[in-house]
Amino acid sequence: xxxxxxxxxxxxxxxxxGFGISLLFYGLSGPFVAALLEKIGLRKxxxxxMSSLIIGATLTLFVxxxxxxxxxxxxxxxxxxxxxxxxxxxxxxxxxxEKRRGLVVGILTASTATGQLLFLPLLAVIITNSxxxxxxxxxIVFGIFMLIIICLFMKDKxxxxxxxxxGAVADPIKTELEVSTINPIANAxxxxxxxxxSKIFWLLGSSFFIxxxxxxxxxxxxxxxxxxxxxxxxxxxxxxxxxxxxxxLVGTTLSGALSDKFDNRWLVIxxxxx
Numbered sequence: 001x002x003x004x005x006x007x008x009x010x011x012x013x014x015x016x017x018g019f020g021i022s023l024l025f026y027g028l029s030g031p032f033v034a035a036l037l038e039k040i041g042l043r044k045x046x047x048x049x050m051s052s053l054i055i056g057a058t059l060t061l062f063v064x065x066x067x068x069x070x071x072x073x074x075x076x077x078x079x080x081x082x083x084x085x086x087x088x089x090x091x092x093x094x095x096x097x098e099k100r101r102g103l104v105v106g107i108l109t110a111s112t113a114t115g116q117l118l119f120l121p122l123l124a125v126i127i128t129n130s131x132x133x134x135x136x137x138x139x140i141v142f143g144i145f146m147l148i149i150i151c152l153f154m155k156d157k158x159x160x161x162x163x164x165x166x167g168a169v170a171d172p173i174k175t176e177l178e179v180s181t182i183n184p185i186a187n188a189x190x191x192x193x194x195x196x197x198s199k200i201f202w203l204l205g206s207s208f209f210i211x212x213x214x215x216x217x218x219x220x221x222x223x224x225x226x227x228x229x230x231x232x233x234x235x236x237x238x239x240x241x242x243x244x245x246x247x248x249l250v251g252t253t254l255s256g257a258l259s260d261k262f263d264n265r266w267l268v269i270x271x272x273x274x
Contacts, residue, residue, distance in 0.1 A: 106256015
């Protein structure tokens with residue numbers, strides 16, 4: 001955020017709008033992405049959405065006006081994030097695992113913190129010694145590398161490898177033909193209508209809203225620029241955020257493991273009050 005302010009003279013609120021639209025976009029698109037996953041398959045979806053992230057990051061290198069940044073980062077990057085940040089983990093756990101699903105979701109969710117831990121100090125060093133464009137280019141290179149890995153090795157389901165889901169004692173019931181006949185958009189709206197009638201849905205939605213507001217909305221977006229306004233060096237600020245990622249990594253993985261053994265309602269209550 002700070003390098004964009006320095007180069008273009010944009011207000012922090014303008015840059016935050018781009019980030020905010022991105023968060024809103026991938027949040028609202030979650031149900032539709034989940035429905036498309038069932039119809040199109042995991043591998044194709046990962047290729048499409050990783051390509052969207054790479055395209056969005058590449059176009060960001062050439063933005064000159066605030067509206068371009070808001071469009072590129074808010075819509076294109078937000079679209080690319082919608083699969084990886086909200087939908088991928090539960091899909092993988094439910095299709096590839098019969099046991100230890102909570103632990104799997106915990107590990108996949110913790111990977112966000114791991115990326116933060118590894119990349120933030122590196123990007124801070126690049127920005128300090130060079131420019132934000134080189135830092136973004138570094139992410140693009142890693143994104144292209146991951147796209148190649150996905151194309152070569154990613155499979156939709158264990159049956160594609162001749163395997164059963166982990167912990168399964170019988171082959172899963174095949175529902176591909178049923179899923180292929182359902183309109184994914186209609187399926188998403190139908191599922192949303194059913195979910196909105198459930199009290200549990202609203203309780204979980206409220207809990208995630210609080211979590212997203214504090215982590216992504218406040219800490220993830222504004223923590224580093226807030227530190228810079230107090231004269232804290234960029235590398236120090238990013239290291240502090242990365243240090244938080246260590247505890248996030250441990251806590252998320254542990255929470256996932258505990259969810260396999262205990263009533264999740266008590267875990268949510270504990271997390272809310274902590």
